[in-house]
Amino acid sequence: MEALFKANFYPGPSRLYDEVAGFAADGFAKGLLSLNHRSSIFQELHRLTTEKLFSFLNVPEGYHLAFVSSATECWEIIAQSLIEKRSFHLYNGDFGQKWFQFSQNLKPEAEAHPFSVDTLLKPELLDIALDNEWICLTQNETSNGTQVHDEVLGAFRKAFIDQFIAIDATSSLGGIQLHIAHADLWFASVQKCFGLPSGLGLLIYSDAVIQKAEEIGENKHYNSFLRVHENAVHNQTHYTPNILDIYLLYRILEILPNVDELGQKNHTRAQHLYQYFQGYSEFQPITQNNYCYSDTVLAFTGEEFFIEELHQNAIKHGILLGKGYGNWKNNSFRIANFPAIPNTEIDELVNFFDKF
Amino acid sequence: MEALFKANFYPGPSRLYDEVAGFAADGFAKGLLSLNHRSSIFQELHRLTTEKLFSFLNVPEGYHLAFVSSATECWEIIAQSLIEKRSFHLYNGDFGQKWFQFSQNLKPEAEAHPFSVDTLLKPELLDIALDNEWICLTQNETSNGTQVHDEVLGAFRKAFIDQFIAIDATSSLGGIQLHIAHADLWFASVQKCFGLPSGLGLLIYSDAVIQKAEEIGENKHYNSFLRVHENAVHNQTHYTPNILDIYLLYRILEILPNVDELGQKNHTRAQHLYQYFQGYSEFQPITQNNYCYSDTVLAFTGEEFFIEELHQNAIKHGILLGKGYGNWKNNSFRIANFPAIPNTEIDELVNFFDKF
Known part of the structure; x- marks a missing residue:
């Protein structure tokens, strides 16, 4: 299946x-x-x-x-x-x-x-x-x-x-x-x-x-x-x-290893992702204060038409991005950075954005 | 496993x-x-x-x-x-x-x-x-x-x-x-x-x-x-x-077939079980009115020491009987007659009682 x-x-x-x-x-x-x-x-x-x-x-x-x-x-x-x-x-x-x-x-x-x-x-x-x-x-x-x-x-x-x-x-x-x-x-x-x-x-x-x-x-x-x-x-x-x-x-x-070890790895991965996404001018983290960045849920905002296209394109490439929520429903996307997501899938994500 | x-x-x-x-x-x-x-x-x-x-x-x-x-x-x-x-x-x-x-x-x-x-x-x-x-x-x-x-x-x-x-x-x-x-x-x-x-x-x-x-x-x-x-x-x-x-x-x-068909089969099996258990003088259905008999949960009552022995013995034979509940906690046992239980397991149950 x-x-x-x-x-x-x-x-x-x-x-x-x-x-x-x-x-x-x-x-x-x-x-x-x-x-x-x-x-x-x-x-x-x-x-x-x-x-x-x-x-x-x-x-x-x-x-x-x-x-x-x-x-x-x-x-x-x-x-x-x-x-x-x-x-x-x-x-x-x-x-x-x-x-x-x-x-x-x-x-x-x-x-x-x-x-x-x-x-x-x-x-x-x-x-x-x-x-x-x-x-x-x-x-x-x-x-x-x-x-x-x-x-x-x-x-x-x-x-x-x-x-x-x-x-x-x-x-x-x-x-x-x-x-x-x-x-x-x-x-x-x-x-x-x-x-x-x-x-x-x-x-x-x-x-x-x-x-x-x-x-x-x-x-x-x-x-x-x-x-x-x-x-x-x-x-x-x-x-x-x-x-x-x-x-x-x-x-x-x-x-699972202890949450301190797991959390440290997850934090490091989140940092890399935030750094990577700095390369994009079409969207930026919803919060502009990097001290407020979440380690586990990354949320980015941009123009509505761009966000919509991004979601559609990602699906075409087999990648499901999180939709926006509440006030940010139509002008944002979210990325879960949960420990269960393997690095290979983060690589798929980065590949997709590299080409987008 | x-x-x-x-x-x-x-x-x-x-x-x-x-x-x-x-x-x-x-x-x-x-x-x-x-x-x-x-x-x-x-x-x-x-x-x-x-x-x-x-x-x-x-x-x-x-x-x-x-x-x-x-x-x-x-x-x-x-x-x-x-x-x-x-x-x-x-x-x-x-x-x-x-x-x-x-x-x-x-x-x-x-x-x-x-x-x-x-x-x-x-x-x-x-x-x-x-x-x-x-x-x-x-x-x-x-x-x-x-x-x-x-x-x-x-x-x-x-x-x-x-x-x-x-x-x-x-x-x-x-x-x-x-x-x-x-x-x-x-x-x-x-x-x-x-x-x-x-x-x-x-x-x-x-x-x-x-x-x-x-x-x-x-x-x-x-x-x-x-x-x-x-x-x-x-x-x-x-x-x-x-x-x-x-x-x-x-x-x-x-x-699954329609519930009418499933329920009819289940009802017939329940009737057979009630009939079978009539052969035992050590326990009887909690209700003495056979019109009140449940098709899906059979509950029998007997002397406390007998019920306890029955539960223990059943476990030894790999069979888990339902314990009594509430007022009937210590002097009853229950048998689920749910459709998912295959007839072969009902046979195991009957075998166990035959020998008990």
Whole structure:
């Protein structure tokens, strides 16, 4: 069966690791996918996957993992179960803004601080009222290819020691170096930097978050945090999960190097790509501040007719570029630089641009 | 790689169709799992899958399909977005009761009518106040192996023409004959009668449900019905779904006969099994009313020590029986009679019992 594209740079669902198909075949052959998600074998898989993930991500003591269905679900879980009154959202793109809107729907006092794609956040200069319980940040904004660097997250942690910090790392976790201790809660999806099929979200949270949830005591929903956590404690899930994806995560973590090593390589490759694309006057990164460049999602903007032609031409050459998103829908293209994309496919990309 | 069990009768996640592993391999090879869930290829897959599913299930005009993450999520979607004040729940087991409790959490005026496992419901005799907007029924109660027959659902439809009827068919849809026109809304999971990996729920609803949702106008949640529906209209999903499972559903529907034929075969096999198990005095169906026997989940009760020995012995022979659930946790076992389980494995089961 022929593949639809030679190379796929859509920022998610995106390129799977080459090994995934074989791992899936193992899972089917072993009968693992017929197993009940309350069984002891599933619990063992859950436990081992958590262990491997935390070791891969260098997660310090005092953090927990729960499997959820998607990152958007995490927006809801946080607003529903973990915010009493007010959260404070900093964003410069569509996904950050959507998170704010979701929060505001459920907790109308939510506050927002939009910033430009060129702005480097300086936490110590931000005026955030202390009665905002949570500071919500999108570490990697998939819609415009900007990121809030790990050092900046560290500065947030230092500047707002009394607040909870939640980080949307949907399109970066597993692909770049991040200090989990810089926030109380993180969430991500496996179909981005983990190079796995879509349909599974990861929610990582600290002991302090559990305490906060217990104080609030919200327990009314199928995905109420206390239910989610109570199940995770027993190495189970609050719903019937995508067991195949959990198994694939376990298997891929067995062969991946530590995220620090992986992230360093990915960073270097991103730098080369940004450098290469400097040669083009027809388009430039959406952000003009190179300190804001994302390592995992590169987004470039140009004239609409040019962008349209580029997309069409790429498809003719078997290359799928990511379309623009939100405000940048028609005048940008995006390139996923996820670890699962092999260098040979990056070469295909460069070849295509060389000739374009 | 050796399978964990020769035969697995856990009522879900349970036995996959034999063809599923091959279909998954095709999906990986084709690069389908790397596709964006907003892309036109995904939309086409969504459209074709809906078409095939509706043809398989003989769904009449005026119904719609949305993919969700699980059946428990449907309990929430209904209570959150489709009930203004009050729903009326009829149940005789744990899953029906949980649905009631979930609804009551969100809409405290919810009412319940528990009935015994031996009761055959007579809708025309039920006293349900007309201000109950929804009647909620668990068609197949996975916890105790009872079912509400399609004819009874038809009688409900006739007796309560002004109410909405919602049916939890988690462990029966796709495995027995059911008239979709008997209710306004149905939900199910693919890891039961569809013989697919876990991680995908199906929500089927009528035009009238959309109108009701629009009147209520609830739009605050990541899984608010209006968002779910608005995406489905465009052959998309409200969240990043388990694309592999959608693809596998499409592929399996290509080779399955119509559900009427499949359900008839499954019914006949269930009858044979009930007959066979009549030979045992150590256990009997949880329901003593053979009109309540489920076609897809058989549940038997006996002395605790006997049941425990039975489970252990079965495992030694490579056979996984379903454990008891809820009230029947320690004194029952369950046998999934899902269409994906081949007759050869039913023979293994009978062989095991013959010798036990």
